[in-house]
Amino acid sequence: MSIAGCSGEGGGGNDGGEGGGDGGYLEEASQLDWSSNWQERLGYANALENWPGESRQDVAPDDSPTDWEGREAITSAPWQPPEGWDETSAADVDSIQILNFGSLGFDPATVARHEMVTDRTGIGREYLTPEVNTAIPKQQSFLSAGQDRPTMFNVELQTFTSWVQNGWIAPQDPLWSDGMWEPFPSVVQDVLTSDRDPSRDGTHVYYAPQIMNMPVYHVNRALLEDHGVDPEIASGEWTWSDLETVMGAFQDSDVAGFAHHGANDVYTLFDFLLMVYQQGGFIIQDDGSVQFNTDVGQEALGRMVSWREDGLTPESVISYGQGDLTDVFLAEQAAIIWRWSSFISEGMNQLGDDYYMAKPPAADTGPDPAQRALFNPNLLAINPHASNSEKMAALLFADANRSYPAQWWEYTYEGNLSYANRVYDDAVELKDTLPAWQQEYSGAIREVQELSSVEVWPSMNSTQIRTAEEISLAISGSKSAEKALGDLQAYIDQVLGQ
């Protein structure tokens, strides 16, 4: 797992924290002992012994994924708030408001860890669940207006730096001390910290780990077989050439061999990035500049354009945005798509033995082709305008987010990646207790994860939106790939002042 970024050097979190306008929140938070005995308190010490497999079994049922209250998995989960929390202002809080991207039915692991906090502290939750496309404008709205609610909210990758740059995220420095980053890959510290807050000097911790998405490829072997293609073509090592073989076999059919996003939507950007990374390229160059108009970028976009021009991808691809590929795949109108790893269980349930998960294809060109994917992290932030007591309460939720049980549920129940490495090792140990899809694919997911990366740069939101637009224009034939990337690069150079 790796990260590249030009948002500032990642550094250690600071104990306590300075900065104006905190009204004593950081001072009060610093008085709690978050770090002593953290391995036991957060559940990382002797996890298998302290939380045996049988205790983890009583989870919310599939048909009611948010029904976690009172379950043994919650009551036995090894997380405790720091000692003395009930003598802080957090004890006066009855409930806090949390903004979650989308319905909680799609985030049951989130509900589980929140229920764990409620079980230990009595602090309740009230949820706002806007759809992700409207959630970002909503966040911008309440943060810029200085509203004190919601107290906690998800933050997507493209707004990480923007919100910090505006001073709209409360720091979480007291949670972290040296050594506490140990359960997580080094990239996590880089992702959670920033030095871009104009009201503070130095690097501070602004986020808690929430969700880590990673795309994998989903295959319908029956459709492949029906069209004369080796149904196992995507198993193991495969390349873009194999993918084009699949697409060619479906060319005269109403069903697509492979479908990707092409609408003016941020998911179209992910398709582009996947193809860049699969060639071994990057967006952030060695000199720190952000470059889309590179050889690997031209190759990636050129391929997408030529696939559509040659009829290898359906014309409809230009209208596919977030969510469309899963609909098309489940309707058996596409043999191969990519989607987050959390889709695996749904694919298996719908298609049964006709379904299998594949690692991404490697490019058949480029400086270092490999079967790479990307990470799409989602983090938890605290509203700086909330009252001190609610911020203290939110800090308890942030603390629970990085705990072993929270990361366990993210991976084993919801199918997202875990931020904590330990979870994967324990999942192998407890393989027999896991859902069928994880027993089958955990190893492959881990292999993809080791090759994948995430890049973060300033003003990411506006550059991502413009990137999706230019890619969409090129795929639709309104512009050539060269012009689209040229125009895009000119815009990025202007925005970033590079």
Added chain:
Amino acid sequence: MSTQSAKIGDRIPLYRVLRDRVAQVVNDHIKLVLLGPALLALFLVFIYPVVYMFYQSFFFSTLGAAEPRFVGLANYVTLFEDPAFTRDFVTTLQYSFGSVTIATLSGLAIALAVKQVDSDRLRDAYISLIMAAWAIPLATAGLMWRWIFHGQVGILNKVLRDIGLVSNNIAWTADPTLALMAVIFVDSWVRMPFAMIVLYAGLQSIPEHMYDAVKVDGATTFEAFRHVTIPYLRPSLFVAILINWMFAWRAFDIVFTMTKGGPGTSTEVLSVLLYRQGMELFNFGYTNAVAVILVLVTMVVGAFYVKVILQRVDEE
């Protein structure tokens, strides 16, 4: 029965004095009292926001900028030099006039057809069914038609193939021209019921003896339509066209839910541009400038329409 009346020297209770004074003020300013709350609401929800929007359009304001910075007409200069704005302006013209044309013509045709139905109950049933389309929220209608037009799993393609009109699926929302036609069609579909009901009401007001008179003169059905129906319908047509156009000009829901302005930017109308600039790129000053243009065009066209067309209608 006894009466009490105030005599000189009697003390009048304070509440009666106040009550009488208030009653006097209300009587003297009765128009303001009755209209005041409505005017205040209008000011708060319309006039003040529009004026503030106009004011904000002279500032550079974006995410990350410390304070909004006065830049005069710079946002408007950027806007008129931006090919994206010109492109979207043209698209919006095509969208709004296309939608209004289809909605008005189809609304008129349906109103004329419904008027021919003899049974009151059946006529009311038809009207209710047609008005049901108007009751659907625009975003819902957009999503519904998005699925109908879906290139691979949409029911429209299935029906067309089943009846043999096409042999391959048509990517309705993937082709720039077809996508624009599709969103115009859907917009006209949601606006047609309003046109229909307004025109139907207009048809009801046409005196029957006028048709009798022209029939006596030997006029054909078409001539009766041309020389009786249309002239009498002009006020209703005026209302239906103007109001539908004003809504179509500012339409967002249909386009955003169906195509999000795609494929590429072929269906991006000004309201979608406004959303992108404001809600995604946080370029607030520029967004307000776009909004000002939207409002100004609406006002100018509306004023022209009222002044010129309505005057002509009144004269006739």
